[in-house]
Amino acid sequence: MSWIDDPAFSPDEPFGPQTLPYGVLDTPDGPVVAVRVGDHALPLRALAGEFSAELAPLVAAGSLDPLLAAGRPAWSALRARLRELVSQSAAPPGAELLALSAVTTRLPFTVGDYVDFYSSRHHAENVGRMFRPDAEPLLPNWTHLPVGYHGRSGTVVVSGTDVVRPHGQRRGEHGPVFGPSTRLDIEAEVGFVCGGPVAGRVSTSSAPDHVFGVVVLNDWSARDIQAWEYVPLGPFLGKSFATSISAWVTPLEAFAAARVEVPDPGHPRLDYLVEDQHWGLDLTMEVRWNGTTVSRPPFAGMAFSCAQQLAHMTVNGATVRPGDLFGSGTVSGPEKRQRGSFLELSWGGAEPVVLDDGSTRTFLEDGDTVVITATAPGPDGSVVGLSEVVGTVVGG
Incomplete structure (x- = not known):
């Protein structure tokens, strides 16, 4: 019997001896x-x-x-x-x-480079249907490579840090207007914390030598700022104001029993993206909005694994180094209650979300608190926990 007298420190609980973040x-x-x-x-x-x-x-x-x-x-x-x-x-x-x-x-490590991917097919299709209703929801490259962008490492914050509503340009009736975002959103993601030697062109088989552990990540997003600025170069000020991560990093080794094969894309992968081991993860996430559980996104359906994302991120010769962080992209499933952003849950604001207290929301209001958690199967029927990421919106 362990000397640790805590009922939550049990193999039957998410933060027992099988986890140790x-x-x-x-x-x-x-x-x-x-x-x-x-x-x-x-x-x-x-x-x-x-x-x-x-x-x-x-x-x-x-x-x-x-x-x-x-x-x-x-x-x-x-x-x-x-x-x-x-x-x-x-x-x-x-x-x-x-x-x-x-x-x-506190933020447990010094964040180096930060990259965010876009690897949930369901999320990408939902966004495509909303933003490009007269075109195919997925662009031709999407199933062939992990789409992503380089974010701002200096605004990665630890769970519990308030998120100040960002200001920026957005589309107005007679041209651009400036002011606080009115369509502030979340993105429920999984983040991967890098370590090991500095290296470029990392193979999928070498990825475990460069991924130390896993966190829950919230990629806060100002959808109105993003929609006005992202053509033709992609996310910028609509994303760079805040990214929250868990205060506790769960080691990659804790997920040995949670590894799964990523879905078949329907065509052969290019050689550098082929995995000789499976690094998809069977995680179940939960999103709570002011205490109401509004979504349970399943991570196992992500189209690219962390190993494939890291291989793609470095295939051009760019290096990975200790402290680098990359996000999986918004995690969404095929059902409405599995969508990992409020943009999707409210379908662009057209379908308000009803919370347990009877209030309704489309996007975030000042004072709203979002909590995202995740768990995974552990050894011998146990459960591995990923510590929560929490943020409260304050006016700016």
């Missing part, structure tokens, strides 16, 4: 790396003596940056040692459990 806490002595155990955080600096000479500096750091740079062998060794420490019957010397409700988390 990493985060960074603010403390009076500065930021410290911690691991989440159930509904508690376990700071690791005080336990540095329990680790090897190679691992001790990684757990004693003030961010995940050194751990991300250390590479896959160190990641595996650290996870294995942590599982031993949290499963033993006696607490290791210096161990202290802190209730999550009593701690302050």
Whole structure:
């Protein structure tokens, strides 16, 4: 029996010993790396003596940056040692459990480059039908490559950070007008945190050496600003004002039982996108709008895996480095209650969403709070959790 006395630290719960995500806490002595155990955080600096000479500096750091740079062998060794420490019957010397409700988390790593993809076929088809009703919903290239764009890493924020309503140009009746966005939206996504050596032209088989872990990601989107600016070059100010990620990064190794094959595109893949292992993930997401569950998007239907996205991102010679972050793109399923954006849920504002308190919404209003969570199948019938990403809209 584990020394950790927390009912949520159980193989039957999402944050049991099968998960063990990493985060960074603010403390009076500065930021410290911690691991989440159930509904508690376990700071690791005080336990540095329990680790090897190679691992001790990684757990004693003030961010995940050194751990991300250390590479896959160190990641595996650290996870294995942590599982031993949290499963033993006696607490290791210096161990202290802190209730999550009593701690302050910070962005756990320094974000390098940020790329966002567009890899849900259902989402792409829904958007295409709304924006191009007289044309095919998918453009000819969509099934052949992971469509994406480079975003703004400096506005990636940790879960719990308020999101200030952005200002910008939008289409008016007599030309462009300027002011706060009136069609503020979310995009429920999965984010992949990169680490390992700097590398270019990463193969799909090498991707696990460069993907440290997984977070839930909310790509906040100003649809009115986006619609006016995105032709002909794509997303810019409608996306760059805020991207929220979980405070806790679930290691990629925790998803061994959740791996699935991505859907068949209906034609052969180009060689660099062929996978010799399956890196699709069977995740189920949940989107709550002011406490009302409005959507449960399924991630298993995404058209490209994280390995294929990383291979495409680097195939031109661009490098991946520790701290890089890439988003999956909005996750949507075939049913209405599986749509991962409010643009889709309200069908461009034409079909208001009714919340549990009787109020209706099409897009976000000031004071609205959105919570996105996700889970995946774990080993031996357990459940692996991805920590929530939370954001509240405030007027700007």
